[in-house]
Amino acid sequence: MDTGKRSTVAVSDALPHSAADGVTDWLLRRACGLRRLPNGDLRTRRRVLRAAVAAFGELWLAGAGRAAVGSRTVRFGLTPAFLHDQHGLLADWREYLRDKLGRPVEFVLRDSYRETMDLLRLTKIDFAWICDYPYLHLKDEVRLMAVPLYRGRPYYRSYLIVAARNLHVSSIAQLKGNIFAYADPYSNTGYLAPRYALHRLGENPERFFRKTFFTYSHRKVIEAVASGLAVAGAVDSYVWDSLAVVAPEITRQTRIVSISEEFGFPPLVAHRSVGDEEFRQMQGVLLNMGRDPGGRSLLARFHIDAFIPGKPAMYDGVARMMLAFGEG
Amino acid sequence: MKRLFDLSFRYKIPLWGSVLIVTAALFVASSLMFRAYEDLRRDLYISADGLARTLAKTLFPAILHDNVWQAFEIVRAPFHGASPEHPVQAELVLVVDDRQQIYVSDDPKTLPMLTGIRYVSEEFAALAQRIAELGASPGTHEFAGSKHIYFITPIADGEALLGHLVLGYSREAFFERFLDIARNAAGIAALVVTVLLPINWYWGRRTAEPLVRLAARMSEVGHSVPAPMEPGLYAYRDELGRLFEAYERMVTELRGKKVLEREMVRSERLAAVGRLSAGIAHEINNPLAGMLTAISTLKEHGHADVRTLKTMALVERGLQQIRDTVAALLVQARLVSRNLAAQDLEDVRTLLEPEAQRKAARIEWQCEVQGEVDLPATLVRQILINLMLNAINAAGERGSVRCRVALEGNCLEINVANDGRPLPEEVKERLFEPFTTTGSGPGLGLWVTYQIVQQLGGRIAARSGDGLTFFTVSLPASPAPCVPKATASA
Incomplete structure (x- = not known):
């Protein structure tokens, strides 16, 4: 089923922003509609403090490791998962990373998870922001580098949606014999999760x-249903x-029927071939994005709160589902 | 229908012109519309064919790999959907698979996936049948009352036929667009007609008017001599102009004929009167002569008393008056006379002098005759005296009389004019009849003159004009008749 579109555009320093506009969306797909944390959230404060301490160390390390890492171009894989219309954000983030790393950064965009997974396997890219399901597939080849904090938690869910006018459906069990849109064969929320729900109902x-x-694309799933x-x-x-924030006229045409349990948020990973220094340097930049205005603005545009180091155990739920289908 | 053809040219010419203009405008407008319809249709076919080929080619791999979303994005691409600016745009894009189910459509809400198209509507059932008939060849489907014009294109590559692409173009939008053009054409036609009709009407009336006038005048022929046409009514040299000329000639000839007829009637009448009076005179003269002889004898040998003598003298005077009158009526031109000499004319002038002086009239005498003329002197003198006495009488006190005597070719021309009152119409008609008088005298002068002129083979005419009254006499000096210089009018 690997028949996804193969539009591939590399966004590098050498390219002007307008060239990047042609493809972009990657970050948009990743990032939208994140609210700022309430100031009074102690737990968040604590986490931010911890991140700050860690970041300080990372910065020092990054500075020390700069010589060893050299000026080789950083190749960052981005998977399609979200909105198509925030090209500027992608370019700004790339610039931000370049400034922090002191090295040119190239974003490598692919339209299906599968292609990005292949690029990682072939070490054509060093880092990637992928879905949790591919992460588990590639667990032996990649290291967990950072996990976005979404609405204060590094988790997200799968929504089962139908058209807004379709009022009688209240569960996936009622959809037998209908037409169903999946996002990507390597998407957790857009493929694995609904299939697992059926599996638990004893359906094939x-x-x-x-x-x-x-x-x-998740967005296109919403459009297909709308x-x-x-x-x-x-x-x-x-x-x-x-999307409900950015383009409510689309989401308004759909209705959420059921919400799945929590899954670990799509992580940012590094291939195991990436050296420790380089790994820590990149991780440090990501985890410290909340510490400077430029980074904070980018996070806000991604609709996420911050990046945290994350733990592989966060994805155990996904692994269980995979196991149910004989995977992993 | 006949009544239509009986109409006056005044209406017929503009009417036919109008019919022709309207017919031509209708014809041109409808051929424009027909052409526009064909062009529109061709545009639609070309546009639809191009779109369908491109879409079918792009859809093939998507359907081959069962990539529903990609196929959906292709059919939903924003190059269709009719709008006022692009009326020939596909309104409906549909992919039908090999089982005649909807694979994907641009509007899944009304045409959801996997629906058998024959169950969608009657129109689609017919469409399904058409698709089945077409097989692997492209075609169109449309019928009276169908909502769309359907363009059916197979989605195939070589042998592999995956399904059909159906493009639906709104017939309503198509006809709406056509109606737009048709309305424009009709508007132009109406404009042309509006401009041409008044011009045609004006021109038709203008052409018909002289004809109508001519026809009106012509219809008078037979009853009376029609009046000539107003000059400048039609000043062109085409057939109508020539007709006008012919008309003028005809009118002139008719008038001449009329004058001739009247003159003939008059001379016939005068001749009849002459014959009658001659006959009567002869019949009277014989017993009259007897009676006068008897009275004369009775006076000399009758020994009548005074009273009887007185009565006989009265009878004799009466009989003599009858004889004079009859003698005057019976103009005898046969008496032998010497030829006319210039001196004779001078004599007449001398004779008239006392009468002219008595009336204090002025006489303008112009005599151009020299030597002898082969005409009897006595008769010519009598003619001249009669005419001159009449003229002096007519001219009245201190009037003016003009006399001209001349030889014109072989004719002796006598012209006498006076400036007295013009001749009254009723007198003109009977001028040369006996006992026609304007007051003084018994009214036999002109009668005698006429008789003499007739007997000499000449012509006499009278006319009034320019304050003068003319009497013209032409007398042939040789047996050949006089050639008139100008037409004399009564």
């Missing part, structure tokens, strides 16, 4: 629906919520 996801198809092409679809809660 392969035969439960009359027809299923992949849109290779337009009536699919009766229902499964979508990333982060994407739906963000």
Whole structure:
């Protein structure tokens, strides 16, 4: 089923911003609609403090490691997961990373998770922001580097959506024999989670629906359901919520039928071939984005609060689902 | 229908012109519309064909890999959807798979995936049948009352036929667009008609008017001599102009004929009167002569008393008056006379002098005759005296009389004019009849003159004009008749 679109654009220092505009969206797909944390949230404060301490150390390390790492271009893989219309954000983030790292940064965009996974496997890219499901597939080849903090927690969910006018559906069990839109075969919330829900109901996801198809984007799943092409679809809660802020006229045409349990938020990973110094330097830059105005502004535009180091155990829930289908 | 053809040219010419103009405008407008319709249709076919080929080619891999979303994005691409600016845009894009189910449509809400198209509507059932008939070849589907014009294109690559792409173009929008053009064409036609009709009407009336006038005048022929046309009514040299000229000639000839007829009637009448009076005179003269002889004998040998003598003298005077009158009526031109000499004319002048002086009239005498003229002197003198006495009488006190005698070719021309009152119409008609008088005298002078002129083979005419009254006499000096210089009028 690896038939996704193969539009590939590398965004590098050498390219002007307008060139980057042609593709971008990557970050948009990742980042939208994040609210600022309430100031009074002690836990957050504590976390921020801890991050700050860690960042200080990282900065020092980064400075020390700069010589060893040299000026090789950093290649950062971005997977499609969200909005298509914030090209400027991607360019700004790349510039931000370049300034912090002191090295040129190249974003490598692919339209399906599978392609980015292949690039990681082939070490054509050093870092990537991927979905949790691919992360578990690649667990032996990549290291967890950072996890976004979304609404104060490094978790997100899967939404089962139907068209807004479709009022009688209250559970996935009622969708038997209908047309269903998946996001990507390597998407957790857009593929694995709904199939797991059916599995738990004792249904065979392969035969439960009359027809299923992949849109290779969460946003397009929402559009497919809104337009009536699919009766229902499964979508990333982060994407739906963000889109509800950015383009409410689309989400208004859909209705959330059910919300899944929490899953670890799509992580930023580094290939195991990346040296420790380089790993820590990149991690440090990400974790400290909340510490300077430029970084804070970028995070706000991503609709996330901050990056935290994260723990592989956060993804155990996903691993359990995979196990149910004989994967992992 | 006949009544239509019986109409006056005044209406017929503009009417036919109008019919022609309207017919031509209708014809041109409808051919423009027809052409526009064909062009629109061709544009639609070309546009639809191009779009369909491109879409079908792009859709093939998407359908082959069962990439529904990609196929959906292709059919939903924003190059269709009719709008006022682009009326020939596809309103409906539909991909039908090989089982005639909807694979994907641009509006899944009304045409959801996997629906058998024959169950969508009757129109689609017919469409399904058409698709089945077409197989792997492209075609169109449309019928009276269908909502769309459908362009059906197979989605195939070589042998592999995956399904069909159906593009639906709104027939309503198409006809709306056509109606727009049709309305424009009709507007132009109406404008042309509005401009041309008054011009045609004006021109038609202008052409018909002289004809109508001519026809009106012509219809008078037979009853009376029509009046000539107003000059400048039609000053062109085309057929109508020539008709006008012919008309003028005809009128002139008719008038001449009329004058001739009247003159003939008059001379016939005068001749009849002459014959009658001659006959009567002869019949009277014989017993009259007897009666006078008897009275004369009775006076000499009758020994009548005074009273009887007195009565006989009265009878004799009466009989003599009858004889004079009859003698005057019976103009005898046969008496032998010597030829006219210039001196004779001078004599007449001398004879008239006392009468002219008595009336204090002025006489303008112009005599251009020299030597002898082969005409009897006595008769010519009598003619001249009669005419001159009449003229002096007519001119009245201190009037003016003009006399001209001349030889014109072989004719002796006598012209006498006076400035007295013009001749009254009723007198003119009977001028040369006996006992026609304007006051003084018994009214036999002109009668005698006429008789003499007739007997000499000449012509006499009278006319009034320019304050003068003319009497003209032409007398042939040789047996050949006089050639008139100008037409004399009564």
